[in-house]
Amino acid sequence: MTPTRAGVALLLVGIICLIVVALRAEKVRVETRIQAHTAEIVHCRRQVWSLQMEIARLRSPEKIQQRIERFSLTVGADFDRWLSPDTDEALASLEE
Amino acid sequence: MKTNRSTESNVQRWQLGSAKLIFGVALVLFVGLAVRLVYINTVMSKRLLDIAESQQRSRLAIDARRGTILDVRGRLLAGSRPRYSVYADPAIIEQPDEVARMLGSVLEVDPGVLENEIRSSSTPRFCWLERLIDDAQADAIRSMHIYGIGMRSEFERYWPMDETAAHVLGFVGADGHGLGGLEMRFDEHLSGKPGYRTTLRDARRRAIGGEASRIVAPQDGGHLVLTIDSVIQHIVEKRLAEQVEQYNAENGIAIVMNPRTGEILAMACVPTFNPNHYNDFAVSLRRNRVVTDPVEPGSVFKPFIAAVALEQGFVGPRELIDCHNGLYNFDGRLMNDSSPHGEMNIRDIIAYSSNIGMGIIGTRMGDEALYAAVKRFGFGTKTQIGIAGESGGIVYDTDRWSSYSKTSVPMGQELAITPIQLVTAFSSFFNGGYLLRPRLVRSQLRADFTTEESFVEPEIIRRVVPEDIAHYMATQALPAVVARHRPELDVAEYPTAGKTGTAQVPHSDKGGYEHNAYLSSFIAGAPYDDPQIVVLVMIRKPEYALGHLGYEVAGPAVRDITRSTLQYLQVPPANTQASAMP
Incomplete structure (x- = not known):
């Protein structure tokens, strides 16, 4: 093997090594980003679950009744009608 | 001449005998090593792998989310909301008093109590400091980057309507299992199956990320729809x-x-x-x-x-x-x-x-x-x-x-x-x-x-x-x-x-x-x-x-x-x- 050929071979090996290292580094970067996104998904799910609980708390009949009283809505004896299956959604939207 | 030849022959025999002996001993040693190698790779394999796993990896349980309980019209009567719990690794905390002071202000707990928890922990590498804190507190603690303090995500059982149907629903103990009412009767259905995450750690117990982490996802619990309105x-x-x-x-x-x-x-x-x-x-x-x-x-x-x-x-x-x-x-x-x-x-x-x-x-x-x-x-x-x-x-x-x-x-x-x-x-x-x-x-x-x-x-x-x-x-x-x-x-x-x-x-x-x-x-x-x-x-x-x-x-x-x-x-x-x- 001539020195020139040996030099070319070494250069090729060196380039291949650099490519492998670069690919490896990119792989780690991508995995890190995947992990970050996964963490974000978990964070969002936690928020959704927390908000579900808060919505459920606000939708409880007792809390709705308290809001009716706070807003001084005149529902009187028909209060239960306000909570009927067709209207409870509408009542909950009063807060918005 | 005859004596010289005889002496030479004796030396050769001795050398040959020594060589045979050394070869034999080496052979026995190699055979022994081979047998030991096979033994280690077969009989002892599982035990050693387990030891290595426990030394190199930390395993953290991931709680399954307990199922929800809904009323007949789909209103939420009981659910689980995510919370963080704070723990300490007493072995690597160098200044417990300083750590306790920093955490105490966020957790609104007497620093002396926290310091005592860290110093007198019954387990050398783990102790709970505060369970089920809210997200704002968790963010504050996370931003402090205190070495030796960690947080684990847990679920807190929550009944958003408070007293409503309390006797029907029952309640859940600190271990996450139902202790009364339907929470107890349907505990198995609601509980789900916890998962876990294993993380490869270096000699100082620092996590090595990337593919070294393994996650077995938890199976969340089932839900109940009641006849209660x-x-x-x-x-x-x-x-x-x-x-x-x-x-x-x-x-x-x-x-x-x-x-x-x-x-x-x-x-x-x-x-x-x-x-x-x-x-x-x-x-x-x-x-x-x-x-x-x-x-x-x-x-x-x-x-x-x-x-x-x-x-x-x-x-x-x-x-x-x-x-x-x-x-x-x-x-x-x-x-x-x-x-x-x-x-x-x-x-x-x-x-x-x-x-x-x-x-x-x-x-x-x-x-x-x-x-x-x-x-x-x-x-x-x-x-x-x-x-x-x-x-x-x-x-x-x-x-x-x-x-x-x-x-x-x-x-x-x-x-x-x-x-x-x-x-x-x-x-x-x-x-x-x-x-x-x-x-x-x-x-x-x-x-x-x-x-x-x-x-x-x-x-x-x-x-x-x-x-x-x-x-x-x-x-x-x-x-x-x-x-x-x-x-x-x-x-x-x-x-x-x-x-x-x-x-x-x-x-x-x-x-x-x-x-x-x-x-x-x-x-x-x-x-x-x-x-x-x-x-x-x-x-x-x-x-x-x-x-x-x-x-x-x-x-x-x-x-x-x-x-x-x-x-x-x-x-x-x-x-x-x-x-x-x-």
Whole structure:
């Protein structure tokens, strides 16, 4: 093997090594980003679950009744009608 | 020359022998090593891998999310919300006092307490500092980057409606398992299966990220859809609490049931408790007395005996029975009625709740027929409603009955029944005569909210009275109680059929009854010509001076609950023709 050929071979090996290292580094970067996104998904799910609980708390009949009283809505004896299956959604939207 | 050759030969032999010996020893050593290698890679492999795993990886459990409990219209009654818990690794915290000071200000905990936790931890590498903190606190701690302090995500069980249906739902202990009510009964279904995450760590226990982390995802728990309607539950709890307070009573219970399906729409106990802070309440307040506490029912029991007596011909529907103007001697037992009456038919005996009339009917029936009638309606047997601690009540065999029993049992004495048994049996008059299994759960859902099991169809235990007798009771006898005797309990737009009861409260530790202590009850179905609900209210030990009779203490609550519930369910009001008394 001539020195020139040996030099070319070494250069090729060196380039291949650099490519492998670069690919490896990119792989780690991508995995890190995947992990970050996964963490974000978990964070969002936690928020959704927390908000579900808060919505459920606000939708409880007792809390709705308290809001009716706070807003001084005149529902009187028909209060239960306000909570009927067709209207409870509408009542909950009063807060918005 | 010969000697030299001989010496040379000896040396060669010695060298050859030495070489053989060395080779042999080396061979033995290599064979030994090979055998050891095979042994390590086969027999010891699993144990060594486990040791390596435990040394190189840390394993952290990932909690499964406990399933939700929904009411019949999908409103959330119980759920799990994510929280963080703070822990410390005492071995790598160099300045516990400084760490405790920093955390104390965020967690609002005395730093001395935190420092003591870190210094006196029973385990060298782990101790909890604070459980279930809120997200703002978690963010603050995370931003401090304190070496040796970590946070673990956990779920906190949360009942967003606080006290609503607390006795039905039950509560969950610190270990995440149900300790009462449906949380306990369906613990396995709700719990799910925890997962875990293993992380490769370096010599200083620092996590090495990337592919070195392995995650086995948890399997979240299934969900429950109840038959309870939280709005009806709220109506019932509110009205019951008002009534208990007004009469300064010891406690009260109420149930609303759909008599056609056995579905419980509401079930309440007052005083109640908040499952979010269950430890702040006495154990006795957390008991669901609707299913656990049998009571001597009193006059609300009379319709059951009357129905069987009618069916078996011990009394005719038009037959007149002499009630002896309110005072009669049954073989040495002097019995009286609250108001004097002469001859009455069975309808009026029930309407005016005549003890004498029922005593005469009981005497005609005899012990065995009476006992069979009681058992037929399910008294003395658990309803299998699915709440832990259910009592089957107390119904003695006839060999333990006295000569008084045949007059006591028909008016609801000498036996004890649970409120759930009472409302289940009473519903049979409004569904054509069937004893149904009471139900609190409509369906079980998987974690992805697909249906695993549905319980929509009514579960018939048995027929307890023929259809014509059930119809007579629902449309003739029981409406008379309200229309003829207690018109103030009628719900004008929803004709009501019911029965009042005022039972003396027996001593718990000795015979006889407590002085001026009563269990006031009213149970009613409405509208009786198209039954939608059966409502029971029982109020125990109202203050005697304020009132104690079933119609005055429990009656108004049943009337108001009936009206509000039927309005909420959008049941069209009956016309006046239909509600007229037969």
